[in-house]
Amino acid sequence: MEVSESGNFAFEVGKFSLKAPGKDDNPVDQAGKYIVIWKKGTDGAWQLYRDIWNADPATQQ
Numbered sequence: 001m002e003v004s005e006s007g008n009f010a011f012e013v014g015k016f017s018l019k020a021p022g023k024d025d026n027p028v029d030q031a032g033k034y035i036v037i038w039k040k041g042t043d044g045a046w047q048l049y050r051d052i053w054n055a056d057p058a059t060q061q
Contacts, residue, residue, distance in 0.1 A: 009037060011037055012037075013033070014034055015032070015034075016031065016053070018031075035053075037051070
């Protein structure tokens with residue numbers, strides 16, 4: 001959704017969706033959002049510095 005760079009840091013914001021085995025192996029859909037912060041190392045390569053994700057509230061079906 002968004003990526004920006006400022007000095008030795010870059011910020012990535014996005015959404016995710018996945019399907020995984022749930023209770024009794026029934027497939028479960030999950031969606032959410034995340035933020036990742038990258039930091040440029042002394043060698044100039046980007047390295048994962050911090051990340052966090054949150055699932056969206058479950059919807060009733």
